Amino acid sequence: MRASRVFVIAGREARSIVASPSGAIIIGTFWAVAGLILMSLLFQYRDGVLRLAQTSGMQTGPRGLHINDWVIRLLVQNMGTVLVLFVPLLTMRGFAEERRTGNLELLMSQPVRGAELLLGKFLGAQLSLLACLAVLIPHAVVLAVVSTPDWVWAATAVFGLLLVGLLFGAVGTLLSVLSRSQIEAGVLSLGALLLLAMGPGSLASGRGLAAAIGRYLSILGRFEDFARGVMDLGHVAFFLGATLVILALALRSLDLVRWQG
Structure with a gap:
């Protein structure tokens, strides 16, 4: 496998998403939603500080009302939920559109391996996701102006968000790969991500083996630790391992699609 081919495919895929009218709408909408979330959280934080200042005579947020917990944690958690809705919009075109137009057979006949094509498409979608998450840069500037965030906490939270993006993208x-149209791919991806995000968590609240399995597979539960500024290598291994397993399944599925014509 040649990395240069992967990067070329990734660049083309990212440009095809970001430079398209639909891609611009997706990214613009993501930025708008993220901005509204930040604005809402900042207003809530301000109101909380004012209430405590009135009752305790304190002029600044006391310990326990820090912007890390009131804004950064909730912002990243909400953006993790937003990814469930937006990642399918970024990945649905990758292979489904190629199959619909008949270009997949042409691509597979080129001197490009299936793994190169798969990784290129996957990384291209991840680059377009980074264009969405770039909204965190102006967010960081705003937070630096209004308060003194813990940047290690913030970096850990964003790292967790990137890991979730990798898994969802896979x-x-x-x-x-398994779909024949963008709509089909988008709907299936949305349903699968909703199930992955909420299914294990619904089991984790109980007891016994099912609850233990639910806690282990709980994506949002693991992500919440990152949002709290906790770097757990076990969580990192889980997200990366799950991403690799799903990509391996995607590669196997791509091979089957290729042989079936």
């Missing part, structure tokens, strides 16, 4: 890529 799921979207797999289902795009």
Whole structure:
């Protein structure tokens, strides 16, 4: 496998998403939603500080009302939920559109390996996701102006968000390989991500083996630790391992699609 081919495919895929009218709408909408979330959280934080200042005579947020917990944690958690809705929009085109137009057979006949094509498409979608998450840069500037955030906490939270994006992107890529249209891929990806995000968590609240399995597989539960500024290598290994397993399934599925014509 040649890395240069992967990067070329990734660049083309990212440009095809970001430079398209639909891609611009997706990214613009993501930025708008993220901005509204930040604005809402900042207003809530301000109101909380004012209430405590009135009752305790304190002029600044006391310990326990820090912007890390009131804004950064909730901002990243909410953006993790938003990814469930937006990642399918970024990955649905990858292979489904190629299958619909008949270009997949042409691509597979070129001197490009299936793994190179798969990784290129996957990384291209991840680059377009980074264009969405770039909204965190102006967010960081705003937070630096209004308060003194713990940047290690913030970096840990963003790292967790990137890991979630990798896993969700792998799921979207797999289902795009298995689909024959963008709509089908998008709907299947959305359903799968909703199930992955909420299913294990619903089991984790109980007891016994099912609850233990639910806690282990709980994506949002693991992500919440990152949002709290906790770097757990076990969580990192889980997200990376799950991403690799799903990409391996996607590669196997791509091979089957290729042989079936």
